[in-house]
Amino acid sequence: MNPVDIINELYAPGSALHTMLMEHNRRVARKALEIAEKVPHLNPDVQFIEEAAMLHDIGIFMTDVPPLCCHGDHPYIRHGILGRAILEARGFHRHALVCERHVGVGITAGDIGKHRLPLPVRDMRPRSTEEEIIAYADKFYSKDCQTVVRENSLEEITAGLERHGREKAEIFRAWVKKYEGNGNGNG
Numbered sequence: 001m002n003p004v005d006i007i008n009e010l011y012a013p014g015s016a017l018h019t020m021l022m023e024h025n026r027r028v029a030r031k032a033l034e035i036a037e038k039v040p041h042l043n044p045d046v047q048f049i050e051e052a053a054m055l056h057d058i059g060i061f062m063t064d065v066p067p068l069c070c071h072g073d074h075p076y077i078r079h080g081i082l083g084r085a086i087l088e089a090r091g092f093h094r095h096a097l098v099c100e101r102h103v104g105v106g107i108t109a110g111d112i113g114k115h116r117l118p119l120p121v122r123d124m125r126p127r128s129t130e131e132e133i134i135a136y137a138d139k140f141y142s143k144d145c146q147t148v149v150r151e152n153s154l155e156e157i158t159a160g161l162e163r164h165g166r167e168k169a170e171i172f173r174a175w176v177k178k179y180e181g182n183g184n185g186n187g
Helices: 003-010 016-038 046-055 076-089 093-101 109-114 129-138 154-162 166-180
Strands: 141-144 148-151
Touching: 003 016, 003 046, 016 046, 016 129, 016 141, 016 148, 016 166, 046 093, 046 129, 076 093, 093 129, 129 166, 154 166
Parallel strands: none
Antiparallel strands: 141 148
């Protein structure tokens, strides 16, 4: 499997959206692989992490977010389930689940109902070490058409998650301790 081939099928190489997505995905993949190296005792599948990190945002072109150069029909919150459908149609079921489960620190069925999110009511939280590592690494990189990719500090990430509830920030803090070892992180 070559993630870049899949991206190039769906995104016009050389376009602002393609450039931004590729840069974001490469940074997330690099960070995820660095994290995986820190936790060999968890036996992460590094080949899968690299592939899935490159594909985690594959569905963004179907969303309507002009600052991301996306002019589709769906709200951004749906990019994970859209990506899942794209990859499942290609037979990449395990990679597809990363698309769905990387949003925020995961979305619960309760979150979907409580906030009336335009998503199927099901648990969309990372379940495997690999899914968790990619979701964690993704939080460190914001994207937009102007700056392409911006690195976020631990404080910025935590503050952003706090807006969705203290429990979301607490999940991220637990990931920092789990994957950075000292709780201070390096982002």
